[in-house]
Amino acid sequence: MNLNIFGSLLVCGLHLTLTFGGDVTLNITEDGHATISNDLFNVTFDNNASVLALGKNGKDLVGTVTARTFYFDWNAGGGKFLPTEFKIITNSSNLVHIMYFQPFSHKRLEMDGFYQWLKVQNNGNETVKMSEFRMVYRLSKSLMPYINNMRRNGVSPNNFNSMPTIQDTTWQLTDGSYWSKYDYVSYIRETPWFGVYGGGVGSWVISPSREYHGGGPLKQELLTQHESLMCHYLTSKHFGTLEFDTKPGWSKFYGPWLLYINSGDNEMVVEDVARQAKIEIDQWPYNWMEDSDFPIERGTVMGSVTGQLSAEVVIYDSFDEPFEYQTRGYLYNNKTDENGNYVIKNIRPGNYSLIIYPLAGQGSENLITKNITVVSGNQVLDPLDLTEPIGILWAVGETNRRSDNFRYSDELRNFYWHMFPPENLTFYIGKSNSNKDWYYAQTHNGTWKVVFEDMPNGRTRTLRIAIAAASGSLIFNLQSAKLRVSLNDALIFEKEYENEGAIYRGMLQSGKFYSEKIEIPSENVTNGTNVIALTVVYGGFMYDAISYQIND
Ligand SMILES: *[C@@H]1O[C@H](CO)[C@@H](O)[C@H](O)[C@H]1NC(C)=O
Ligand SMILES: *[C@@H]1O[C@H](CO)[C@@H](O)[C@H](O)[C@H]1NC(C)=O
Ligand SMILES: *[C@@H]1O[C@H](CO)[C@@H](O)[C@H](O)[C@H]1NC(C)=O
Ligand SMILES: *[C@@H]1O[C@H](CO)[C@@H](O)[C@H](O)[C@H]1NC(C)=O
Ligand SMILES: *[C@@H]1O[C@H](CO)[C@@H](O)[C@H](O)[C@H]1NC(C)=O
Ligand SMILES: *[C@@H]1O[C@H](CO)[C@@H](O)[C@H](O)[C@H]1NC(C)=O
Ligand SMILES: *[C@@H]1O[C@H](CO)[C@@H](O)[C@H](O)[C@H]1NC(C)=O
Ligand SMILES: *[C@@H]1O[C@H](CO)[C@@H](O)[C@H](O)[C@H]1NC(C)=O
Ligand SMILES: *[C@@H]1O[C@H](CO)[C@@H](O)[C@H](O)[C@H]1NC(C)=O
Ligand SMILES: *[C@@H]1O[C@H](CO)[C@@H](O)[C@H](O)[C@H]1NC(C)=O
Ligand SMILES: *[C@@H]1O[C@H](CO)[C@@H](O)[C@H](O)[C@H]1NC(C)=O
Ligand SMILES: *[C@@H]1O[C@H](CO)[C@@H](O)[C@H](O)[C@H]1NC(C)=O
Numbered sequence: 346m347n348l349n350i351f352g353s354l355l356v357c358g359l360h361l362t363l364t365f366g367g368d369v370t371l372n373i374t375e376d377g378h379a380t381i382s383n384d385l386f387n388v389t390f391d392n393n394a395s396v397l398a399l400g401k402n403g404k405d406l407v408g409t410v411t412a413r414t415f416y417f418d419w420n421a422g423g424g425k426f427l428p429t430e431f432k433i434i435t436n437s438s439n440l441v442h443i444m445y446f447q448p449f450s451h452k453r454l455e456m457d458g459f460y461q462w463l464k465v466q467n468n469g470n471e472t473v474k475m476s477e478f479r480m481v482y483r484l485s486k487s488l489m490p491y492i493n494n495m496r497r498n499g500v501s502p503n504n505f506n507s508m509p510t511i512q513d514t515t516w517q518l519t520d521g522s523y524w525s526k527y528d529y530v531s532y533i534r535e536t537p538w539f540g541v542y543g544g545g546v547g548s549w550v551i552s553p554s555r556e557y558h559g560g561g562p563l564k565q566e567l568l569t570q571h572e573s574l575m576c577h578y579l580t581s582k583h584f585g586t587l588e589f590d591t592k593p594g595w596s597k598f599y600g601p602w603l604l605y606i607n608s609g610d611n612e613m614v615v616e617d618v619a620r621q622a623k624i625e626i627d628q629w630p631y632n633w634m635e636d637s638d639f640p641i642e643r644g645t646v647m648g649s650v651t652g653q654l655s656a657e658v659v660i661y662d663s664f665d666e667p668f669e670y671q672t673r674g675y676l677y678n679n680k681t682d683e684n685g686n687y688v689i690k691n692i693r694p695g696n697y698s699l700i701i702y703p704l705a706g707q708g709s710e711n712l713i714t715k716n717i718t719v720v721s722g723n724q725v726l727d728p729l730d731l732t733e734p735i736g737i738l739w740a741v742g743e744t745n746r747r748s749d750n751f752r753y754s755d756e757l758r759n760f761y762w763h764m765f766p767p768e769n770l771t772f773y774i775g776k777s778n779s780n781k782d783w784y785y786a787q788t789h790n791g792t793w794k795v796v797f798e799d800m801p802n803g804r805t806r807t808l809r810i811a812i813a814a815a816s817g818s819l820i821f822n823l824q825s826a827k828l829r830v831s832l833n834d835a836l837i838f839e840k841e842y843e844n845e846g847a848i849y850r851g852m853l854q855s856g857k858f859y860s861e862k863i864e865i866p867s868e869n870v871t872n873g874t875n876v877i878a879l880t881v882v883y884g885g886f887m888y889d890a891i892s893y894q895i896n897d
Pocket of ligand 9: 769
């Protein structure tokens with residue numbers, strides 16, 4: 346396993362930090378050379394912020410280079426980075442932050458930040474297990490107690506020592522409420538920025554593209570946490586992601602993302618980072634990045650979906666992994682517009698699998714899979730059909746792989762929501778309201794019944810149960826969840842699902858998705874009132890949509 350480059354660059358000032366590998370030290374010599382070191386490697390900069398030495402395993406990796414190296418310049422105006430100011434911002438054992446600054450003619454003088462990226466490759470001959478892969482940024486708790494992940498803004502509690510631990514990093518606070526690090530999880534591909542702020546400053550991770558992250562469109566991850574911590578997870582194991590194994594020859598370019606530092610009062614720094622994120626997105630892919638593993642020439646794929654027009658379109662290249670849980674490749678996604686048209690920009694040229702699944706209606710099992718080759722420039726694909734099932738007699742919710750529109754699903758994540766859904770409930774088709782009478786998840790042992798009228802007509806029925814999450818329990822040490830389904834007291838389906846941890850960690854809309862299609866013989870339909878009973882034998886289930894179809 347080689348960690349080839351830990352890159353840091355600037356836009357307007359050059360800020361360099363080194364946070365890997367234990368304690369970091371900063372040493373400045375009389376002639377102004379700055380050495381940042383930890384127990385993995387060290388790097389020495391001259392006054393022009395060029396690298397003089399790069400020490401690793403007893404070797405100097407730039408020892409034979411005579412020209413300026415590891416320096417920054419920019420394309421517009423033939424710019425060269427010749428800093429006139431040097432500052433030590435922080436010199437502590439877990440963070441060294443130095444700044445080289447050059448006044449810049451652009452109007453973004455207030456901006457501070459540095460870009461980071463990683464190139465990782467397995468140039469050995471054995472598979473290397475990486476499991477989780479992340480950057481962790483700890484900020485001053487006392488100075489910057491506020492955290493924001495776009496969806497949620499609040500104060501990060503700090504001292505949990507005296508508070509009862511309920512489960513994995515979940516505490517009950519003195520006012521009876523709960524705090525968990527999972528409260529500030531969000532859908533990463535819907536979250537271009539998040540950060541920590543207070544005391545007149547803000548520190549943010551801006552990710553103009555999430556092409557390099559593990560997981561699919563519904564990948565949820567820890568972003569900000571308690572104790573003023575930011576996490577930039579490149580690949581994680583949370584919520585069903587697979588083991589991250591890198592095979593011999595595998596390589597991947599992660600980033601760049603921007604570590605953005607701004608100043609102003611609390612309201613200003615949040616407004617400002619949202620503004621800056623738009624600028625970064627417009628500049629993606631960064632044309633200052635000169636690296637053969639970071640193509641600037643990208644492809645745009647356009648097309649349309651017929652049948653079910655509302656759909657998610659995914660393009661990814663890790664063929665031997667399912668798109669939702671992929672770890673090794675690049676992944677792009679977008680939704681169709683109201684006419685079924687889609688566009689996905691800025692795709693690295695290469696071979697991909699195109700996946701399309703519905704975001705409305707009842708065809709939860711529908712999945713278009715097609716191999717495509719993306720070239721730089723625009724390309725239009727032939728229309729693809731997402732056939733809508735016909736003959737749906739009734740449905741609870743619509744499929745989109747989320748429990749949204751059910752009660753509590755739109756609340757902010759917290760441990761306590763799982764306490765509220767009832768053990769047993771009865772939902773009457775035609776009378777009950779799924780926003781109010783159906784809950785985001787069936788979190789207790791018990792039975793939820795759907796009562797409806799039907800009339801046998803010699804044809805079979807199809808019951809679709811789309812499951813947005815299936816979770817065991819940490820408190821009861823359950824590594825799986827079991828669901829039993831009956832029609833008019835006759836068992837029609839029973840299955841055990843592996844625990845993905847979504848429900849007990851406070852997720853309210855999704856975890857790992859399953860689409861179950863259950864065929865019901867015609868003779869099992871009662872003339873008049875019928876009852877489908879969903880029994881949680883143990884664990885918990887979050888439903889995406891349930892529907893009942895009369896077949897031809
Ligand atoms: C950084 O802090 C360390 C530990 O306090 C100290 O030994 C070192 O001299 C400091 N470096 C500079 C350049 O101030
Ligand atoms: C800092 O650099 C000076 C000059 O090269 C050297 O004498 C000293 O030992 C260094 N200190 C540390 C802690 O590396
Ligand atoms: C920085 O770059 C300028 C311009 O190329 C050069 O004159 C100067 O000597 C350099 N300073 C150092 C310390 O390398
Ligand atoms: C930097 O790393 C090189 C190579 O590992 C080593 O020889 C050197 O002593 C290190 N320098 C500092 C200041 O840690
Ligand atoms: C893998 O590489 C090591 C070290 O280079 C070598 O000893 C070993 O024989 C190689 N194994 C295989 C299966 O090629
Ligand atoms: C997603 O589609 C919208 C239009 O529906 C478009 O404005 C946007 O740029 C697309 N995003 C990407 C990454 O292509
Ligand atoms: C893409 O696939 C085609 C065959 O379908 C193959 O010829 C080509 O080498 C592949 N390109 C890459 C970049 O893997
Ligand atoms: C798509 O490409 C992958 C990788 O080349 C290959 O394994 C797979 O069989 C292809 N699928 C189809 C449907 O052609
Ligand atoms: C739910 O139904 C089961 C089976 O009828 C029953 O044993 C249990 O007491 C019910 N739970 C509540 C809270 O009523
Ligand atoms: C259909 O009904 C019969 C008679 O009640 C029952 O034995 C059988 O298990 C039922 N099958 C299904 C699939 O519901
Ligand atoms: C179902 O019941 C209705 C009246 O409730 C009756 O008119 C109809 O014939 C019955 N159908 C079957 C197939 O038994
Ligand atoms: C749910 O039922 C299972 C199996 O019957 C049991 O082991 C578990 O303790 C029950 N859970 C609760 C919270 O009662």
